[in-house]
C-alpha cells in the first residue's frame with residue numbers, strides 16, 4: 001500500500017509541474033485565468049430548431065452547426081448579416097470562429113433563431 | 120400474488136377501452152385512409168403549395184415574398200422526395216381518394232383567384248392563403264393522416280414534417296404582419 005501512495009504522490013507532483021509550465025507558457029498567458037484551449041461547441045439543427053439555441057462561449061471558441069433536418073437551412077448573423085454559412089444541405093456542417101456575441105437566424109426560415117454570447 | 124395480477128389486468132382493460140373509444144369516434148366522423156391513400160394526400164398537399172409558389176414567382180416583385188416562395192418550393196420538394204423514396208421502399212403506390220381529390224379541387228379554385236390578382240393585392244392574397252393553407256394542412260396531418268397511418272416509418276415521416284409546416288406558418292404570419300398589410 002505504501003509503495004502505491006508514493007507513486008500516487010509522484011503523479012500529482014508531475015501534474016503540478018505540467019500545470020505550472022502551461023500556465024507560464026507565453027502563448028497561454030494572455031488568456032489570463034482561462035487555461036483551456038479554444039473549445040469546439042456543436043449546435044444541431046433539427047425539427048426546425050437550433051439546439052442548443054443559446055450558447056455561452058469564450059472569444060476564439062468554435063461553434064460547429066450540423067444540419068440533421070429534412071430541409072436546407074442556413075446560419076446568418078441577424079443584425080447586420082455580417083456573416084453567413086450560406087445554404088447548408090442536409091447532413092452538412094459549418095463552423096464559426098467566434099469573435100463577438102451575436103444573434104443569428106436562418107434566412108430561409110426566419111422563425112428559427114439562436115444566440116452566441118461571448119463571456 | 121393473485122391480487123396484483125387482477126389489478127394489472129383491469130388496468131390494461133381500462134387503458135385499452137380508453138384507447139379504443141376515441142378511435143371508434145374518429146372512425147365514424149372521418150373516412151379511414153389506407154397508407155397508399157395517406158401517401159397520395161401527403162404528396163398532393165406538398166405539390167399544391169409548390170404550385171402556389173410558382174404563381175408567386177411569376178407575379179410578385181417583393182423580395183421577401185419571393186424568398187418565401189423559394190423556401191416553399193425547396194422544402195416541399197424535399198418532403199415529396201423523402202415521401203416518394205419511402206413509399207417506393209415500402210412498395211406502396213399512392214392512391215388518390217376523396218381527401219386528395221378535395222384538396223386538388225380547392226387548390227384549382229384558389230389558383231384561379233390568385234392568377235386574377237397582381238401587385239400588392241396579389242402579395243397579400245398569396246400570403247393570406249399560405250397562412251390558411253398551412254393551418255389546414257397541419258390540421259389534416261395531425262388529426263387525419265398520422266392517426267390513419269399504419270406503417271411506422273410513414274407515420275414517423277409525417278411527424279417529422281410537422282415542425283417544417285409550423286415554421287412555414289410562422290414565416291407566413293411574419294410576412295402577413297410586417298410585409299403585405
Ligand SMILES: [Cu+2]
Pocket residue numbers: 072073074106107108109112
Ligand atoms: Cu432554416
